[in-house]
Amino acid sequence: MSETVAPLLSLAHISLSFKGVKAVTDIGFDVAEGEICALIGPNGAGKSSLLNVINGVYQPQQGEIRFAGRARRAMQPHEAAVAGIARTFQNIALFKGMSVLDNILTGRNLVSRSSWLEQAFRLGRAVADEEAQRAVAEEVIAFLRLQAWRHTPVGQLPYGLQKRVELGRALAARPRLLLLDEPMAGMNREEKREMSQFIREVNQVFGTTIVLIEHDIGVVMELSDHVVVLDYGRKIGDGEPEAVRALPEVIAAYLGQQRH
């Protein structure tokens, strides 16, 4: 791709293995600021591992991650969060005992400036700080239309809503880069459409760059500006959706060898 500005995220020669089992081999790609990039590939292709590398859950053995102009050998989870990377997980990773509101507020923890002593005494910055975080959380709640469940413990919510709350927690941090690991897994058509809409809006309204993993090719083609295809831990395709779809390697990876 002929970018004039430096990409927001750039991976180079990333290799990750677990005790000799290679999950990801020599992968590199760029994600431009403001785009929606889809990572696709068959099961076990290394998509989730790659997301985990980007936000520091896994440390790759080789390679370099460049985010927002700063190159690193590997990310640490906390470092990634501070740098402005937020994510959701394939198997919802919400705080089950807490309400929707509290879950979303935890997304603001890095922005919170008051010390615990101020919070205990409700003095100093604590009160204004809490209200400011609440205001942002409420914006997210309104955006995702979660008002009716504000005080409901997330453990009691149905699956589709939990997915939405998890997106909300990530959004509350106002991230520059949002990583979504199968945001529509297990959803019906209606829920998928709704979630696609939210993702599209996040991208357009907040200008958030998004990297997502998705199996539904229809959704991928509709949503993404840029598709990266993985198979057996290697990159086999990278480019605009339509172009990638036509690549013979991609078709082979998804359908096996062509017969007719």
Next chain:
Amino acid sequence: MFYQESGQFSTRYRQDGRALRLWQQRAALWALLLLAFGLLPFIGNDYWFSAILIPFLVLSLAGLGLNLLTGYAGQLSLGSAAFMAVGAFASYKLQFLLPGLPLLLSFVAGGVVAAIVGVVFGLPSLRIKGFYLLVSTLAAQFFVEWLLTKFAWFSNGNESGVITAPPLLVAGHDFGSPAGRYLLTLSVVLPLFVLAANLVRSSLGRNWMAVRDMDTAAAVIGIPILRTKLLAFAISSFILGVAGSLWAFTYLGTVEPHGFDLSRSFQVLFIIILGGMGSILGNFLGAAFIVLLPIVLSILSGSLLSGVLPAGQLENLQKIIFGVLIILFLIKEPDGLARLWQGWRARARLWPLRF
């Protein structure tokens, strides 16, 4: 009680974030405070103060300390009594080393020393979780008990480690009478409860619960796991330390290290299991249960079975009934008394309808 929420809307985030959102709840709290401060000291008798109210308050506070660590931050601990002992002995020793140190300050200082010890024994929590952490906190329990018994320095030369509380003087007033000790205890316990209730509704409290519910996700959203866990140990141990000081100074007056043995740790753990993990109110309910049930049982068995069974067997029978009641209760309501209370409230809202 019924329909009490009607017409009460929060129009500001500050109102919505209150611990007690309804005016009925706040009125009930003020009434309770008035009762506790204004009425009980005058109408209560010495037995009530010394055998029921003071241990109830101190154990509620100890429950609060453990609940912050276990119920909110999700770190299991069986070292509660050790941190209570550190608080008690540190307050005692500091009173001795710094003559003229105000009594309340020595409670705070005892808590601070307990917090430091708590952080040290909390360090393993960064690597281990659950039952394994529980076992490592047992180390605190045995080590502290041994240390305080072994070295007479901690008890100013007493061979068996017994310490005796100094006169309870606050700003020149003697709080040595049962009613005075009760008032002193109440005035230390309540502010700590208010601070803890503030804390669990703020950013640190949410971080604790996040670490409790899923620590990998907490790390990914930027919560500093190490700091959050150690703060839980520090604040929890601080509160347990103050509870230990009160136990020694206002409840018993004289205490030895074995007064803070493993069974005390279990007692505090039972308080939060019975009362409710992750509940502020639950600490009071659990402590009331633990303090009152044996008394009720002994009165009942004393009046019903006094001629039938010898006294020693009667005492054993009480313990058996106590244990059975706890088991039955936990089968019926594993989430504790606080949850039971919530359930009743929710049902009363709908009464006489069921859904």
